[in-house]
Amino acid sequence: MAKLILYYAHPGQRFSRVNHAMTDAVREIEGITRVDLYADYPRYDINVEHEQERLIDHDVIVWQFPLFWYSVPALLKDWMDLVLEPGFAYGDGGDKLEGKRVMLAISTGGPEESYCKDGYNNFDLRTLLAPLEQTARLCKMEFLPPYVFYGAVGADGEARVADHAASYRQLIEALRDDRFDPQDIEVLTSKVFTGQEAAE
Amino acid sequence: MTEMLTLALIFLVAGVIMVPIASRLGLGSVLGYLIAGILLSPLLSVANVDVVEVQHFAEFGVVMMLFLVGLELEPRVLWQMRYQLVGLGGLQVLGTGAAIAGIAVMFGQPWNVAIAIGAVLSLSSTAIVLKTLTEKGLLRSRGGQSSFSVLLTQDIAVIPMLAFLPFLAMPELAGLAETGAEHGAGHGEEAGTAMLGGIEAWIAERSGWERAGLTIGAIASVILVGSYLTRPVFGFIAKARLQELFTATALTIVVGIAVLMTMVGLSPALGTFLAGVVLANSEYRHELEADLEPFRGLLLGLFFITVGAGINFPLLWDTLGTVLALTLGLVLVKGAVLYLLAVIFQLRGTDRWLFTLSLAQAGEFGFVLLSFATANAIMPRGVADQLLLIVALSMLVTPLLFIIFDRAVAPRFSSAQEREPDEIDADGPIIIAGHGRFGGVVNRILTSAGYKTVVLDNNISHLEMLRAFGFRVFYGDPTRPDLLHAAGIENARLLVVAIDDPHQTTELVRYVSDAHPHVHVTARAQDRNHVYELWAAGCRDIIRDTFDSAVRTGRSALEALGYHPFDAERQVKDFVARDQHALRRMADLYDPETPSYKNDAYVARARELMKEQDEAMQQDSPDYTDWIGRAWVPPSPADQKSDAEAADEAERKAS
Numbered sequence: 025m026a027k028l029i030l031y032y033a034h035p036g037q038r039f040s041r042v043n044h045a046m047t048d049a050v051r052e053i054e055g056i057t058r059v060d061l062y063a064d065y066p067r068y069d070i071n072v073e074h075e076q077e078r079l080i081d082h083d084v085i086v087w088q089f090p091l092f093w094y095s096v097p098a099l100l101k102d103w104m105d106l107v108l109e110p111g112f113a114y115g116d117g118g119d120k121l122e123g124k125r126v127m128l129a130i131s132t133g134g135p136e137e138s139y140c141k142d143g144y145n146n147f148d149l150r151t152l153l154a155p156l157e158q159t160a161r162l163c164k165m166e167f168l169p170p171y172v173f174y175g176a177v178g179a180d181g182e183a184r185v186a187d188h189a190a191s192y193r194q195l196i197e198a199l200r201d202d203r204f205d206p207q208d209i210e211v212l213t214s215k216v217f218t219g220q221e222a223a224e
Numbered sequence: 225m226t227e228m229l230t231l232a233l234i235f236l237v238a239g240v241i242m243v244p245i246a247s248r249l250g251l252g253s254v255l256g257y258l259i260a261g262i263l264l265s266p267l268l269s270v271a272n273v274d275v276v277e278v279q280h281f282a283e284f285g286v287v288m289m290l291f292l293v294g295l296e297l298e299p300r301v302l303w304q305m306r307y308q309l310v311g312l313g314g315l316q317v318l319g320t321g322a323a324i325a326g327i328a329v330m331f332g333q334p335w336n337v338a339i340a341i342g343a344v345l346s347l348s349s350t351a352i353v354l355k356t357l358t359e360k361g362l363l364r365s366r367g368g369q370s371s372f373s374v375l376l377t378q379d380i381a382v383i384p385m386l387a388f389l390p391f392l393a394m395p396e397l398a399g400l401a402e403t404g405a406e407h408g409a410g411h412g413e414e415a416g417t418a419m420l421g422g423i424e425a426w427i428a429e430r431s432g433w434e435r436a437g438l439t440i441g442a443i444a445s446v447i448l449v450g451s452y453l454t455r456p457v458f459g460f461i462a463k464a465r466l467q468e469l470f471t472a473t474a475l476t477i478v479v480g481i482a483v484l485m486t487m488v489g490l491s492p493a494l495g496t497f498l499a500g501v502v503l504a505n506s507e508y509r510h511e512l513e514a515d516l517e518p519f520r521g522l523l524l525g526l527f528f529i530t531v532g533a534g535i536n537f538p539l540l541w542d543t544l545g546t547v548l549a550l551t552l553g554l555v556l557v558k559g560a561v562l563y564l565l566a567v568i569f570q571l572r573g574t575d576r577w578l579f580t581l582s583l584a585q586a587g588e589f590g591f592v593l594l595s596f597a598t599a600n601a602i603m604p605r606g607v608a609d610q611l612l613l614i615v616a617l618s619m620l621v622t623p624l625l626f627i628i629f630d631r632a633v634a635p636r637f638s639s640a641q642e643r644e645p646d647e648i649d650a651d652g653p654i655i656i657a658g659h660g661r662f663g664g665v666v667n668r669i670l671t672s673a674g675y676k677t678v679v680l681d682n683n684i685s686h687l688e689m690l691r692a693f694g695f696r697v698f699y700g701d702p703t704r705p706d707l708l709h710a711a712g713i714e715n716a717r718l719l720v721v722a723i724d725d726p727h728q729t730t731e732l733v734r735y736v737s738d739a740h741p742h743v744h745v746t747a748r749a750q751d752r753n754h755v756y757e758l759w760a761a762g763c764r765d766i767i768r769d770t771f772d773s774a775v776r777t778g779r780s781a782l783e784a785l786g787y788h789p790f791d792a793e794r795q796v797k798d799f800v801a802r803d804q805h806a807l808r809r810m811a812d813l814y815d816p817e818t819p820s821y822k823n824d825a826y827v828a829r830a831r832e833l834m835k836e837q838d839e840a841m842q843q844d845s846p847d848y849t850d851w852i853g854r855a856w857v858p859p860s861p862a863d864q865k866s867d868a869e870a871a872d873e874a875e876r877k878a879s
Contacts, residue, residue, distance in 0.1 A: 037788055062790040133859050134867075144871035178861045 026125075028056040028200045029082040033089040033100035035062055041180045042131045042173050042188065043090060049189035050196050057082065061099050068102055075107040080120055084199050085165075088129040090176070094152045104159065113163040126160040127199065128153065128170035129192065135175035150210055169209040171195055171217070188214045194221065231273060238264050239525050254352045254588070255620060257525050261532020268533050279530035279595065284482070285523025286592050288516055290493045291478050293379055294500020295509055302501070305373060312370060312569055313377020316583070319561045321346035327557065333607070336392040340602050343385050344594055344611060345554060349587030350375045351524065352622050357582065360626070367575030370566075371582050382589045386491040386596060393601045435488075442488045446481055446495055450502030458508045462684040462699060474515040507687060510680065511700040513710035524588075531591050535616060536609045547610065551617040555625075559584040577633040581625040586615040653678045653712040656720045657702030657732060659686060659695070662748055662769060663722030667695070678711045703732045705739070719745045726750040730757050737762025752807060756814040775800060799837075806833045 030050065034043050050058070057078070065071075079085065089097050096104070111117050138145045139152070150157070153170060160167040173179075173188045191214040198204040209216060238260035246256025268275055302309075325342030329335060353375060354363075362368040454477070461469050478496055485495035503509060540547060559580050566576040594612055597603040603611075654670060656663050659681040670677050679695070680702040681687060690697050700707040702723065713719070719736055721729050726749070733747050746765040749755045758766045775796050782792035810833070813826040820826050859867075 035790060038791065060788075063788055066789040066793040134864060138864075138868070144868045146871070177859055177864055 025055060026083040026200055026202050027081065028084040028086065028196065029059065029078060030056060030086045030088060030196065031059045031061055031100070031103075033061040033087065033097050033103075035097055035099065037062070040090070042176045042185055043088065045185050045189040046088065046129065046173075046192045049193040053193065053196055053200070056196065056200055061103060065099060065103075068099060070103055070106050072106050072109070075103065076109075076112055076120070079107070079124075082124070084125045084127070086127045086129055086196065086199070091130045091132045095155070108159070108163060119164065122164040123166070125166045125168055125199070127168040128156060130170055131173040131176040133175070133177045139174070148210075168204075169206050169212040171212045174213070184214065187218075190214075191217045231271075231278075234264065234267065234271075235526055235529055239529060243525070253525070254349065254528055255623065257528030258532040258616060258619065261529035262535060263532075264529065265533040265535065265537070275530050275534045276595070279527065279534060282523050282527035282530055283592060283595070285520055285525075285527050286589070287482055287492050287496050288478055288520040288523060290379065290382075291481075291496035291500040292513060292516060292520055293376070294497040294502075295504050295513055297376075297501055298504040299501060305376070308370070308373035309377045309380075312565060313374045313381075315565055315568075316374045316561065317346045317378060317381050319565070320558055323557055323561055324554070327553075337603055337607060340389060340392055340593075340597050341607070341611065343389065344590045344597070344615070345558075345586050347378045347382070347587045347589045347593070348375060348558075348583040349585055349619055349622065350379055351588050352585070352619060353582050356622070356626055360630075362578060365575060365578065367571060367578030367582075370569065370571060370575070370579050374579075374583055378587070378589065380497070382593070383491055383494040383497060385593060386493065389593070389597060389602055390600050439488045439490060442484050442490065443495070443498065446484070446499050447502055450499050454503060454506060454508065458506075458511075458699065459684055459688070462682075462687075467701075470511060471515040474512050475519070477512075478516065507691070507696070507698045508700075510678070510698045510707055510710040514700065514704060514706040517706060517710065527591070528588070531588075531612070531616060535613060539609055540613055543610065543613075547613045547617065550610075551614050551621065554586065554614055554618055555584045555621060558586075574629075574634055578629060581629045581633070582622075584625060585618040585622045587619070590615040653716050654718045654720075655680065655702075655708070655711050655713065655716050656722060658721070658723035659690060659697050660722070660724065662724075663720065664690075664695075666720050666722055680707065680711060703728050703735075705735060708736070713740050713743060716740070716743045719743050721745065721747040723748075726754045726757075730754070730761050733758055733763045734761040752810070753814065753820055755807065756811055757816060759811070760816070802837050806830075806837070809833065 032043070032047060034040055037044065050056070059078075087096070087100065089100055092098075095101065108114070108121075109118075112120050132139070132149070134143075134145055137143050139147065139149045141147070145152070149170070149172065157167045171192065173185075179185055195204065195212075195217055206212075207220075209220075239257060242260035242263070243253050243256035246259060247253055265275075321339075321342035323342075324345045325335075325338040328338035328341045333341065353371060357363040357368045357371060363372065457473065458470075461473055477499065481495040481499050482492035485492040503512065506512075562580045562583055563576070566579045571579055591612065594603070594608050594615070598605055598608045654675055654677045656667050656670075656677050656679045659667060659679045660683070663679065663681070667677055667679055679697040680700050681690075681697050682699060682701040684699070687697055687699055698711070700710075702708065702711075702721075708719075713736065721732055723729055723732070729747055729749075733745055736743055736745055741762075744765065745763050746767065747758050747763045748769045749758055749766050750769060752768070755766050755768060778799070779792045779796045782795060783789055787795070810826065810829060813823065813829055814820070815823055815826070
């Protein structure tokens with residue numbers, strides 16, 4: 025079993041639907057560490073030593089957040105800036121994260137079709153996530169395909185929210201049990217994941 | 225009795241009239257006193273006042289001044305300045321002294337008189353130069369700092385000079401010298417003098433070794449008493465909470481040391497300087513400074529008046545040409561030596577000229593040395609009288625030299641000066657008034673950030689506790705202007721008012737905002753009304769002392785009720801913003817003359833604002849959700865539709 029740590033970063037949790045359902049779905053999973061970043065550090069006073077120790081203690085890191093301006097919410101960015109120090113995560117002697125796996129679990133406001141060359145977002149999602157992918161690579165970590173919920177706007181009450189949350193639970197369990205193999209998946213959605221599970 | 229009061233009245237009136245006029249004319253207070261003395265001299269001679277006698281009394285001001293100079297000099301600071309003091313200052317004193325002595329010999333003076341003349345004229349006027357440099361804001365420049373070092377060396381050099389000048393005594397003058405004119409010791413009552421004389425006679429009967437032992441013993445006792453006894457004594461006095469007792473104790477220390485030193489035949493100036501240095505690390509330092517400052521000022525003022533009154537006018541008119549020529553010569557010789565030193569010590573541009581011009585006069589210690597020299601039969605009275613004229617005239621010239629510097633030198637170098645990096649640490653002191661539970665936190669934050677603070681507190685039990693924990697706090701009532709002055713409010717960067725009493729806080733803020741507007745004042749307010757009072761008093765950085773902790777308590781309560789910590793944080797931030805808004809909207813209705821609960825308009829608006837706020841804080845209010853969640857509510861489907869349309873539009877235009 026791999027040791028998994030799940031960082032949840034959402035500043036407006038009480039307005040969240042998708043992330044709320046996802047958090048609920050993984051609440052009961054045993055053997056993983058869950059962190060609500062905005063609850064731990066409401067005043068951005070991140071305890072760097074504590075965070076680095078936590079990272080060393082785990083093998084799989086999941087960052088769950090709503091995509092804000094094609095990037096992470098401010099506190100998660102601050103967390104990265106402070107915790108992923110040279111000499112720890114990269115640079116001379118920075119090998120503490122080597123070989124760990126990283127997965128993003130994100131929700132986007134825009135629909136799937138907007139994330140392409142002809143859509144209004146103009147780029148596909150993996151291209152837009154390149155900075156995060158490269159962050160993981162520089163830290164010598166394996167960047168897994170992001171688990172994505174497209175079109176969170178207006179998705180409240182739709183059945184696909186429940187599907188996404190249920191798949192999320194299975195995905196986290198699979199990661200915990202070292203059962204997840206990304207193969208050549210670019211972007212992982214509930215549908216893709218269910219298909220992959222079914223194929224096995 | 226009436227005679228003494230009349231005399232005091234004459235001196236006071238002359239000083240009170242002339243000093244402000246002289247200051248207004250940019251001549252400085254020292255010249256004001258001198259001119260007052262000159263104007264008084266006919267009156268005093270008619271009244272048959274013994275000016276020299278008064279002057280001996282007033283010389284005690286110089287003893288006090290050296291005590292205060294010592295107080296300013298922590299042994300550590302003295303040590304840091306050692307190269308400047310010994311090198312620059314030492315060379316100035318020796319160089320100028322030797323040059324002038326040489327010239328005096330050429331003029332036909334005997335060698336011992338020439339050396340005495342050199343010593344007298346090598347000194348510059350600490351009183352005039354330091355005051356002028358501070359007023360012009362030049363003290364922090366390299367030139368100003370160098371001048372300060374030299375002045376300090378000179379002040380210290382007076383002590384060995386007073387010790388060694390008697391060895392130059394001319395036997396043929398001894399009979400003429402006034403007997404028993406003890407330098408600076410003050411002339412006490414008959415009984416006191418008799419007792420003192422008895423002890424001196426007893427000491428005189430001892431053998432050389434015994435006398436040396438007594439001398440060393442006296443110095444050791446000054447150091448020991450200063451180091452170990454002052455603290456418990458002051459602690460004891462502070463508990464009585466009587467201001468005048470402090471003043472009395474401070475005077476006791478200085479007078480006591482002066483008497484002790486006179487008894488064993490040492491310079492009282494040396495003794496008090498030593499005591500000052502010993503006490504420089506004491507937490508009562510600023511209190512002592514503030515208490516003695518008026519005495520020093522008055523006595524020095526009296527001293528300058530007597531100098532002015534003592535000018536021998538018949539002699540001046542008889543030898544006007546000679547005296548003027550000699551004064552000019554003196555300024556030129558001193559200036560030349562200073563310029564040479566400035567070149568050697570690599571002062572450039574304006575700094576070099578500031579150094580040269582500011583110190584080219586003779587100083588007040590020259591007067592002291594002259595009266596000492598005549599009293600000890602070192603110098604014939606005629607020579608001393610003429611030197612007195614030269615010293616006084618050269619001091620009169622100093623303002624002119626500064627005017628030359630301002631008009632002719634500074635403009636030429638103004639651009640060059642900017643390019644030179646300022647090596648002198650320009651940090652002014654940071655003063656914290658009150659070191660209780662509030663000021664203590666502020667002090668620890670500032671000191672942990674590497675700042676040096678001057679903390680004033682007049683609670684003796686605080687002081688004892690803090691000393692046990694290793695904090696350095698000065699005893700004194702921070703609301704006293706003289707104490708603030710002693711703590712350095714003139715060049716302070718910051719004053720934190722952390723005292724408990726709101727009225728005292730307001731008074732302190734008002735005083736500092738008026739008298740020292742450049743000082744940033746951060747003040748602790750008791751409540752909302754106190755905020756308005758402090759604002760009216762001129763403070764623009766006001767912190768309500770319990771507000772922040774109350775806000776944090778509110779936040780803790782929300783978290784305890786199950787609020788997400790980040791939501792609780794946002795909620796109280798919103799509360800603070802609204803409260804500050806209300807504070808501003810209420811400000812114009814606040815009337816210091818009416819208690820707020822009787823001020824109808826004030827009460828009405830307060831109620832209205834509270835209602836607004838309560839409504840806004842209800843979660844279902846659209847206003848509230850807008851504010852609290854605005855940044856993190858996802859866009860609506862309509863937003864997305866318009867995004868898509870805009871993108872299509874842009875593409876159409878492009879093709």
